[in-house]
Amino acid sequence: MQINVTVDGLDGVDLHTVIGEQVTQYDEDGVAIQGDQLTLGDLVAQKLADKIYSGLDYEHRHQLAKTAAAERVKLIRERLEPQVEEALNGAIRKTNNYGEPTGQTTTMRELVIAEITQVIGAKGDRYSSNQKSLLDTVVNGQVAAALQGELKKAFDAEREKVVAAVRAQAAELVAQAVKQGLGQR
Numbered sequence: 001m002q003i004n005v006t007v008d009g010l011d012g013v014d015l016h017t018v019i020g021e022q023v024t025q026y027d028e029d030g031v032a033i034q035g036d037q038l039t040l041g042d043l044v045a046q047k048l049a050d051k052i053y054s055g056l057d058y059e060h061r062h063q064l065a066k067t068a069a070a071e072r073v074k075l076i077r078e079r080l081e082p083q084v085e086e087a088l089n090g091a092i093r094k095t096n097n098y099g100e101p102t103g104q105t106t107t108m109r110e111l112v113i114a115e116i117t118q119v120i121g122a123k124g125d126r127y128s129s130n131q132k133s134l135l136d137t138v139v140n141g142q143v144a145a146a147l148q149g150e151l152k153k154a155f156d157a158e159r160e161k162v163v164a165a166v167r168a169q170a171a172e173l174v175a176q177a178v179k180q181g182l183g184q185r
């Protein structure tokens with residue numbers, strides 16, 4: 001179904017016509033500092049969304065918002081994935097601080113791998129008391145956490161054994177004391 005509405009004097013007005021500005025960011029005093037252009041299509045879409053959205057209960061609105069967000073992420077991923085793949089695998093040439101080409105061509109993927117390798121293996125600077133690399137720090141932290149968890153389990157198990165043994169011994173001592181106390185009468 002298509003509806004055509006004709007109004008004299010509005011030639012050239014369509015859904016892409018800019019009709020104002022929509023504020024998207026405020027400063028700390030609440031003053032608008034940044035805005036996006038508001039088109040007629042944006043306004044129509046907002047009014048339609050308000051009309052549809054107002055008839056829904058919280059659960060349906062929440063589900064609709066989650067579905068829309070997931071669809072948005074999917075569309076963005078579909079459109080950006082080829083561009084990111086091309087950027088990672090495409091040949092680039094290193095440059096100096098002035099933008100002049102230096103060295104051989106390489107790929108962004110190789111540069112990223114080199115940077116990650118450097119960061120992971122880099123030791124602390126001379127001002128830091130920690131002279132371990134990031135990799136060493138992460139591995140040591142994970143090992144310490146795992147060891148602490150295992151030791152806690154072992155200590156808890158041994159504590160239960162000791163508590164059970166003490167209770168058994170205490171029950172036996174109380175029973176002997178009661179027998180001796182009854183035997184003396």
